[in-house]
Amino acid sequence: MPAPVRRTLLAGPVLDVAPRLLGMVLRRTTDEGTVAVRLTEVEAYDGANDPGSHAYRGETPRTSVMFGPPGHLYVYFTYGMHFCMNVVAGPDGTPSAVLLRAGEVIEGVELARERRAATTDRDLARGPARMCVALGIARESNAVDLLARGSAVQLLPGPGFDGEPATGPRVGLREAPDWPWRFWIPGDPTVSPYKPHVKKKRASG
DNA sequence: GAGAAGATTATCT
């Protein structure tokens, strides 16, 4: 599948785009080497219409990438220590995105193990922040074009999978916690466990 | 300019 075709597919409605990403491959190459992940779990965020989306309240410096053309990477920092990444979807100007929640490392397992010390291979990319660590994704990968030649991070056609994706509520959201906009490959061991939103504990009780 | 909350994870019990 050529890159222009992939970009056209990503420009569709985010609820169509999200399940199509399952079984595709995200690969990042640096001086350290290459790590590639087969995506097994994603979540859809429908920009302006979705109370759970970062873009719901309009464009800000952080979310500006989401308002751009599809096929770019939106990386954000959260909880003071973790990065998570999305693939921007929908046409240019529509702030939809697909959160990449989990995957299976299919290339560069040894490098991924170095980055993710003290864990099993199954857990190398099982969770959005874990997958960022395994791939070495951080602030500098924000806004990268995943479909351009020469990008350090590439979104590639993968093995896909047979059958229908499983669906369920998104993980950890306070807003719209029940919308079944999470998609995963049924039975895949690298899919992350579901956890509902937990309120932050206040500093002084 | 201050305050609150967050698309999480590792660790301890």
Add this chain to the structure above:
DNA sequence: GATAATCTTCTCC
């Protein structure tokens, strides 16, 4: 299961 770690971003004043 419960909780600490840790800092960016956004919302109000």
